[in-house]
Amino acid sequence: MLLILRYRFVSFINKIKNLKGWKRLKTLIFSIVSFFLLILLYLSFLRILKYLKGVELIGDLLIWKLSSMVFVISFSMIVVSSLIISMTTLFYSYDLKFLFSLPVREDNIFGDKTISTVFYSSWSLVVIIMPYVLALMKVNGFGLGFLVSFVFLVVPYAFLAAVIGVIFSLLLMYFFPNSKTRDAVWILSSLSFSLVYVALRFSKPEKLLRPDMLGVIANYLSYLQAPTAPYLPSWWFTKALISWSGSNYSNFLFYSFLLYGSSWFLFWLLLKLSLKTYLKAFSGSQSVNQKKYFYKNPFEFKFLKFSELKDLLAFFYKERITVKRDIRYFSQIILIIALSMVYVFSVKSLPLDNYEAKNFVSFLNITVAGFVVSAISLRFVFTSISSEGGAWWIVKTAPVKIENFLFAKLIFYFIPIYLFSMVLVSVSNYYLEADLFMFRLSVFIITVMSFVISVFAVGFGSIFPDFNIENIHQVESSYGGFIFMAASVFYCVITATIFSYPVRNYFFCLYNPNYTFEKTLLYSALLVFLIISFLSSFFIFSRAVKSLKSHES
Amino acid sequence: MLKIENLTKKFGNFTAVDSVNLDIKEGEVFGFLGPNGAGKTTTVKIISGILKPTSGSVSIDGIDVINNPIESKKMISYIPDEPFVYPYLTAREFLRFIAEVYKIENYNDKIDELLSFFGLLDYADLLLSSYSHGMKQKLLIASVVLRNPKVMLFDEPTVGLDPLSVKKFKELIKRLTLAGTSVFMCTHILEMAEKICDQVAVINKGKIIASGKVKDIIGHDKDKNLEDVFLELTS
Numbered sequence: 001m002l003l004i005l006r007y008r009f010v011s012f013i014n015k016i017k018n019l020k021g022w023k024r025l026k027t028l029i030f031s032i033v034s035f036f037l038l039i040l041l042y043l044s045f046l047r048i049l050k051y052l053k054g055v056e057l058i059g060d061l062l063i064w065k066l067s068s069m070v071f072v073i074s075f076s077m078i079v080v081s082s083l084i085i086s087m088t089t090l091f092y093s094y095d096l097k098f099l100f101s102l103p104v105r106e107d108n109i110f111g112d113k114t115i116s117t118v119f120y121s122s123w124s125l126v127v128i129i130m131p132y133v134l135a136l137m138k139v140n141g142f143g144l145g146f147l148v149s150f151v152f153l154v155v156p157y158a159f160l161a162a163v164i165g166v167i168f169s170l171l172l173m174y175f176f177p178n179s180k181t182r183d184a185v186w187i188l189s190s191l192s193f194s195l196v197y198v199a200l201r202f203s204k205p206e207k208l209l210r211p212d213m214l215g216v217i218a219n220y221l222s223y224l225q226a227p228t229a230p231y232l233p234s235w236w237f238t239k240a241l242i243s244w245s246g247s248n249y250s251n252f253l254f255y256s257f258l259l260y261g262s263s264w265f266l267f268w269l270l271l272k273l274s275l276k277t278y279l280k281a282f283s284g285s286q287s288v289n290q291k292k293y294f295y296k297n298p299f300e301f302k303f304l305k306f307s308e309l310k311d312l313l314a315f316f317y318k319e320r321i322t323v324k325r326d327i328r329y330f331s332q333i334i335l336i337i338a339l340s341m342v343y344v345f346s347v348k349s350l351p352l353d354n355y356e357a358k359n360f361v362s363f364l365n366i367t368v369a370g371f372v373v374s375a376i377s378l379r380f381v382f383t384s385i386s387s388e389g390g391a392w393w394i395v396k397t398a399p400v401k402i403e404n405f406l407f408a409k410l411i412f413y414f415i416p417i418y419l420f421s422m423v424l425v426s427v428s429n430y431y432l433e434a435d436l437f438m439f440r441l442s443v444f445i446i447t448v449m450s451f452v453i454s455v456f457a458v459g460f461g462s463i464f465p466d467f468n469i470e471n472i473h474q475v476e477s478s479y480g481g482f483i484f485m486a487a488s489v490f491y492c493v494i495t496a497t498i499f500s501y502p503v504r505n506y507f508f509c510l511y512n513p514n515y516t517f518e519k520t521l522l523y524s525a526l527l528v529f530l531i532i533s534f535l536s537s538f539f540i541f542s543r544a545v546k547s548l549k550s551h552e553s
Numbered sequence: 554m555l556k557i558e559n560l561t562k563k564f565g566n567f568t569a570v571d572s573v574n575l576d577i578k579e580g581e582v583f584g585f586l587g588p589n590g591a592g593k594t595t596t597v598k599i600i601s602g603i604l605k606p607t608s609g610s611v612s613i614d615g616i617d618v619i620n621n622p623i624e625s626k627k628m629i630s631y632i633p634d635e636p637f638v639y640p641y642l643t644a645r646e647f648l649r650f651i652a653e654v655y656k657i658e659n660y661n662d663k664i665d666e667l668l669s670f671f672g673l674l675d676y677a678d679l680l681l682s683s684y685s686h687g688m689k690q691k692l693l694i695a696s697v698v699l700r701n702p703k704v705m706l707f708d709e710p711t712v713g714l715d716p717l718s719v720k721k722f723k724e725l726i727k728r729l730t731l732a733g734t735s736v737f738m739c740t741h742i743l744e745m746a747e748k749i750c751d752q753v754a755v756i757n758k759g760k761i762i763a764s765g766k767v768k769d770i771i772g773h774d775k776d777k778n779l780e781d782v783f784l785e786l787t788s
Contacts (some may be wrong), residue, residue, distance in 0.1 A: 288683035295645045297676065301653060314653035318639060325641040325680070390637030397601045398654050399626035552604050 030479035031158070033486065049139040052054055063139070068238040070132055074125050075161045075234035081473075082165025088471040089117045090169055090278075091285035100282065110274035114166050114267070121165065124477060142245055149244045153237055155262035160233040164267055165231035170342060172272075174277040177284025183327040184334035187334065196483035235522075241458035259518040293325075296328060311400040317409035323412075329380075336376060336420070343372065343424060348431040355435075356507065362434035363496075363503050366442045370449050373417060374457075374485060378476055381413040381457035382484050385465050386475045392467045392553065402548045407542070414454040437506055441499070445529070449495060452533045453488050459540035463547045470499035480545040491536065498525050498532075554579045554735040555600070555704050560609035568594040571759035572609070577704075577752070582726060582736045584750035584767075586743065588787050592759040593739040594634065597708050600737065601631035607723055613704055627655070630702040634709045634739075636689035639681035644692050647681060651696045660699065667695040671718070691733050694722060695752035696728070705729070707738040711745065723749055747779040756788050 052062040090113050099109045105261065133150050136142070240255035298319040323329050347365065352358050395405050425446045429439050464480020475481060502522040509515040555577040555602055561700060562570040570592045587593050598604040600611050602622050611618040618625045638647060645664060652660035668674045671691040681689065690713050697705055704719045711719045726736055740746055747767055754764035763770050763786055771782050 039746075290682055291680070291681060292678040293643050293646070295643070295681065301649070311654045314650050317653075318642065318650055320643040321716050322639065323645065342702070391639050393601075393603060393631070393633050393637065396603050397626060397629070397631045399623045399652060401623065497697060550605065 002145075004113060026479060030482060034482070038131050039125070041128070045135035046138060047365045049135050053139050060140075063136070064238070064242055066138060067132075067241070068235065071130065071157075071238050072232065072233040074129050075157070075232060075237075078122045078125055078158055078161035079164045082117055083168055084163040085121045085471065085473055086117045086162075086165045087173075088473075089113050089120065089147055090166065091173060093469070094470055095281055096282065100279075105275070106278045106282075107271040107274045110170075110278045111267075111271055114163070114270065116141055117166055118159050118162040120471075122160045126158055140245060143402045144376075146244060147243070148497045149252070150241065151228055153240050153259060156259035157233055157237045159263045160259070160266065160497065163270065167270065170274070170277060170281055173281035173285050177280070177287060185329065231323055233262065277534040280342050294551075309404075311398070312404040315395075315400075315405050316412055319412045320407060333377065339372075340420065344427045344431065347428040350432075352432070355433075356511075358432045359435050359507065361437050362432045362438045362442060363429050363431055363499070365432070366425065366449070366499075367446050367492045367496040369421055369428070369446060370487060372424060372493070373421045373446075373453050374488035374492070375475075376420065376452050376455035376484055377413075377417060377488070378403055378481055381409070381417065381454055381476045382461040383472050384409050384413060384470050385458065385461035386467060387472055388465075389469070392465075396551075399487060403543050406462065406544060407547070410458050412453055413458070414451060417454050418447065418450045435510075438503070441503070445495060446532070448533050449492065451486065452491060452537050455537040455541055456484060456491070459537075459544040460487065462544035463540075465548070465551060467553050489542075491532075493530065495529060498529050501525060554581075554611045554614055555583075555737060557596075557600070558608075558610050558769060560596065560599065560611060561607050561728065563591045563607045564594075568759050569746045570599070570606075570756075573759075573761055575754060575761070575764070577735050577737060578772060579703075579735055580728055580730045581751045582749055583738065584746035584753035585737060585739045585756065586737075586746060586753055586783060587756035591756045591787075594628065594708055597631070597706050597737065597739055600704075601629060601706050602626055603631075626702040629706060630697040630704075631706040632697060632708065632710055634691075634695045634712065635714075636682075636686065636693050638689055638692065640680065642681055642682065643678050644668060644684075645677045647692065647721065648696055649697060652699060655700050655753070657701075659700065661698070663699060664695070667698055667781045668733060670721070671695050687715060690714055691718055694725070698725065701734075703734060705736045707740075709740060710738060711742060719745075743778075743780045745782055753779070755783060755786050761786075762786050 015408075016363060047061055048066075052066060053059045055062055067343040090110070093113065093116075096109070096113075096528065099112075100106070133147065137146050191451055191536065234256045239251050240259065243249070243255060245249035259548075298317050298320075300313040300320075347361070350361060352361060404466045422443070426443050429442060434442070460480055461475075464483070465478075466475055502525045504513070504519075505518055505521050555575070557573055557575040559715070560570055560573040561568065573592075573596060574582070585593050585596065595604065599606050600618065602618060602625070605619065612629045613625045616625045616628070621683070639650075642650060645668070648664045649660065649668070652664070665674070665784065669696065673688065673691060673695070676684070676688065681692070688775050690710070694710065711722060730736060738746075738750070750767060752765065753767055753771075754768060755762050763782075767779060771777055771779060
């Protein structure tokens with residue numbers, strides 16, 4: 001296994017060495033931007049933690065409660081990430097057939113793939129919680145030893161979280177080698193996970209964070225002191241950090257031992273288990289769907305006979321059929337439905353009891369909905385270009401305009417993205433009892449916004465394509481994905497800024513008869529918004545066409 | 554029909570194709586031979602429009618491939634060495650998709666005929682993800698025939714095909730060239746090149762080192778075949 005790991009390391013070093021010219025520059029820009037974002041994150045965490053530290057008597061309790069919640073959330077996010085990634089790394093990696101042909105035991109291959117899964121599913125989350133830990137150090141005045149203890153403990157912490165996903169994928173593939181059953185179980189698992197998520201949110205945990213909701217102060221204090229998910233390794237992780245910060249080294253060693261001991265034990269157990277199960281599970285994963293799909297004349301070919309649009313409609317048809325038959329989309333759509341329910345429920349649960357606050361939130365809601373739409377577009381629309389994969393040559397050698405290929409993608413994905421954003425905004429507005437002006441304005445803005453974000457997703461997906469990708473989730477976390485998210489978030493913020501003036505003017509007029517509603521302010525904002533939306537979409541789309549035309553693979 | 558003039562392609566400091574000149578006539582089968590990494594795939598990718606040349610030109614029936622890509626692509630069909638297709642379409646759906654993209658009229662009967670010819674009719678409604686390498690290769694050859702192009706570009710077309718399919722492929726090539734289609738084929742199978750190609754060119758390290766009719770390249774020595782000459786030229 002060490003030999004395989006060594007070659008993996010050598011490949012990584014070679015990849016870095018081969019970064020030249022524009023690729024090197026892009027990586028450098030990406031690293032600098034990421035670094036600044038981490039600094040921003042650090043400053044935000046610092047502000048929150050300073051505020052909590054300032055609360056008399058219970059400041060430290062609040063900080064550690066928040067920390068334990070951050071670690072529980074990160075833990076569960078690594079679990080979800082590993083659930084998605086492990087299926088590819090364990091069963092569909094390009095090198096697996098080669099590795100299985102080598103005189104290497106299957107537990108060694110499995111060990112190597114487990115370590116890859118742990119790395120891919122946890123590195124970004126570990127990087128993101130790093131600014132939190134640094135802010136924690138700064139606020140509490142902890143020394144460098146605290147950071148060292150964090151680095152020491154984060155390895156088994158991430159490992160234990162990621163291994164849950166690995167176990168699930170291994171057992172799923174072992175017990176359900178038949179592709180149809182496996183797909184059904186995969187969907188049911190996503191459904192169960194979503195239900196648990198929705199149920200947790202509907203239990204209104206925010207009540208516990210607000211002392212006024214609990215009535216008795218003693219209940220609040222006991223909540224703060226109680227462990228957060230005591231049986232999860234995230235709690236051992238929190239306790240070990242608390243022990244280190246309080247110089248309680250025996251406790252620190254105890255919890256460190258728990259983390260490392262259970263990691264090694266679990267890894268050892270998994271390797272033993274893999275000797276009995278991995279080969280069978282891998283063989284099962286190679287089985288293919290033998291179902292027959294009898295051809296029905298699709299509406300794209302039946303009703304629309306415009307010769308000029310034939311290629312566009314053919315690409316639309318291909319995309320529709322692919323999404324319809326790829327089971328991975330279904331599990332993620334279930335998760336998105338759960339996310340939307342939680343989103344709307346969270347808006348409904350906001351403690352807003354006056355008209356102004358509700359309308360203010362209704363306005364802010366447009367931007368937040370824009371962020372959510374960006375995240376969804378990153379998963380489905382941005383990746384749709386790279387997901388052409390090895391079949392990209394079909395598009396490249398066909399007598400079609402790249403514009404038509406991109407329009408097909410755009411039209412196909414814009415429809416569900418638009419409906420999703422409309423549901424988020426309209427239902428939220430309904431619960432917020434938004435003013436008719438705000439309702440109309442937010443519906444108009446989100447219509448344009450969802451279109452522009454879809455164009456951005458298709459555009460940046462084309463500017464940063466990777467047709468040799470092994471796992472589509474690597475496309476999401478690539479620098480192209482990062483730049484798309486940054487551009488979309490920036491666009492949402494600009495939109496909010498543009499409309500803040502007419503919206504403020506409107507509410508001033510509503511409550512103060514001395515003010516007059518300045519229609520020109522609203523129309524100017526609408527004009528500026530439309531110009532920015534059009535120009536940015538046009539620019540990104542043109543760049544996308546140019547990029548795909550000149551793309552060589 | 555296919556004219557390549559002073560074609561050069563550089564990747565950084567590396568010259569993959571170096572001043573290549575070729576002229577393939579209508580109805581001709583042209584074999585493009587060379588060792589691994591000689592520049593065959595790069596050349597065929599430039600002709601098909603996947604890569605842009607650093608300098609030089611390629612034209613199909615007088616239409617420049619670089620300046621008029623859409624018009625020239627209407628006359629070309631290409632099959633790469635790795636038969637990547639859309640895994641969630643069936644064979645029948647894939648061929649209809651191709652027919653729509655290439656704006657072919659009344660294709661339904663022709664599709665069934667082609668699927669039957671390549672022995673894929675029983676598998677026509679299965680997803681392509683369940684197809685073997687050879688089956689995908691046959692499907693792609695069927696898609697090429699469906700388009701009825703003026704120039705066919707093949708990169709190792711018989712890799713993964715069973716002997717019966719190879720035989721059918723050769724017959725098909727004969728039939729199509731008689732109807733005026735030109736075939737440009739990169740191959741390592743010298744025996745096949747010797748039998749079916751009207752002209753061949755040998756490329757090594759990006760440069761054409763021999764070209765002409767097979768018998769002219771072999772020369773007058775009756776004990777030699779194309780393989781012997783190829784090894785002499787490229788070793």
